[in-house]
Amino acid sequence: MPELPEVEAARALIARAALQREIAVVDDADTYVCRPHAPGELADALSGRTLTAANRIGKSMWVETDEGEGPSLGLHLGMAGRIIIDGAHAGDPLSAAEAREAVEAGGHPDPRLSGDPAWARFTLEFADGGRLVLFDKRRLGRAVLNPDLTHLGPDAAEISAADFRARVGRGDAPLKARIMDQSVLAGVGNLLADEALWRAELSPVRAAGELDDDELNRLRRAIRATTRDAIRLGGVHTGTLIEHRRRDGHCPRCGAPLVRGKVGGRTTWWCPEEQR
């Protein structure tokens, strides 16, 4: 589930709990998660270094070492990854209820994390004995050295209104596919897209190039608001539409039956009455 809000929570966790700690041991044995690196390459590059800054664009994170003197460590949570540092975690909440619990608990203790070493796909063990773990049941997360982020568009939470209109408001592709294209705009995933389009009352299937300036501005505000709320409430799953779509299948605002279809190759829910 990690989309921009979950990744931002993971980045903040790293910034809060992992910086200024010397790396002693690195487990990079999972060659799929660490592809294209060979086992030992990340360990050789990172051992003895200290993490000094945690950054993010969209769903991609990179952590600097030794004030930028050392290699950077790229981290991606993929479809189901989370970051765990000394037992605290962020990323991939499995449900809205669990996300709320995690926020209320503050320290985020998670019973599922005890005794599941098989799902620790990449580990930094610090000299003080603590550890940072990329925990990922589905193994689609990544840990790489010096990640190439040049193909990413501006972060969805930071982009200016003019830049947003210029980048999103063009092309024949469905609007939803356009805002999920990470080279156009970085950070919007399947659930955040549905929620933001519903809030903006815009149809996911309209051609992106057809939107006028007012509609594009409205969509940008909806993406920002949805992102902000998701960070505050504990994740994308706390979205209003997201919580209603399977439960009763009706629009939470007007009560019309929601439509379920495929847009841009992804399952999409929307209100045919309000989203035009």
Add this chain to the structure above:
DNA sequence: AGCATTGTTTCACA
């Protein structure tokens, strides 16, 4: 048992 799944990359084809 079969289908769906939050993400990204690759490839076929317009």
Add this chain to the structure above:
DNA sequence: TTGTGAAACAATGC
């Protein structure tokens, strides 16, 4: 050349 859509990737959940 651009850009769209499907399939593959790994593994789990319903």
